[in-house]
Amino acid sequence: MTISGRPAQISADELPSGIPARSVPQGDGDYFASEQPPFPPPPTPVASNAILARGELLATKGDAAHDIPACASCHGTSVAKLGTPWLDGQSAVYIKAQLQAFATGARQNDISEQMRNIARHMTAAEIDEAARYYAGRP
Numbered sequence: 001m002t003i004s005g006r007p008a009q010i011s012a013d014e015l016p017s018g019i020p021a022r023s024v025p026q027g028d029g030d031y032f033a034s035e036q037p038p039f040p041p042p043p044t045p046v047a048s049n050a051i052l053a054r055g056e057l058l059a060t061k062g063d064a065a066h067d068i069p070a071c072a073s074c075h076g077t078s079v080a081k082l083g084t085p086w087l088d089g090q091s092a093v094y095i096k097a098q099l100q101a102f103a104t105g106a107r108q109n110d111i112s113e114q115m116r117n118i119a120r121h122m123t124a125a126e127i128d129e130a131a132r133y134y135a136g137r138p
């Protein structure tokens with residue numbers, strides 16, 4: 001016995017009630033191809049030049065007086081240490097939230113507490129400046 005022909009097709013009228021007709025697979029993807037989900041444009045980071053300049057200073061030089069090493073010595077730009085996330089272009093809201101979580105100890109997955117020790121020494125303003133600086137980088 002050979003099996004030939006196309007698999008049986010059912011029409012939308014034959015569906016049990018309650019299932020919308022467009023949930024029937026069409027096989028050619030036309031339905032999904034015609035969908036145009038709106039992607040909002042990425043938000044432009046808003047920060048003054050002064051904030052960005054202080055963020056850049058922290059990132060590239062750190063603040064030795066307050067035991068804050070240059071972020072760039074691990075997070076790329078000058079050195080990208082293995083296991084260290086790239087921060088350029090990361091969302092400022094996310095960076096800020098992570099630094100606050102390291103500072104309070106809510107986030108503790110940094111081996112040898114390197115980020116917790118750094119974040120604890122940062123003021124709220126410095127966290128904001130570093131976050132905006134990195135978010136604004138391509």
Ligand code: HEC
Pocket residue numbers: 058059068069070071072073074075081083084085087094095096098099109110111114115118130131
């Ligand atoms: C000694 C190396 C080192 C330095 C210096 C350093 N970091 Fe980190 N940072 C790390 C490592 C390693 C991780 C990843 C921790 C983990 O395993 O989750 C990390 C994680 C982070 C994260 C979380 C990223 C993510 O994707 O979740 C942020 C944000 C961050 N660092 C910001 C900074 C900022 C801002 C500075 C400078 C003030 C800085 N770091 C300095 C090593 C460093």
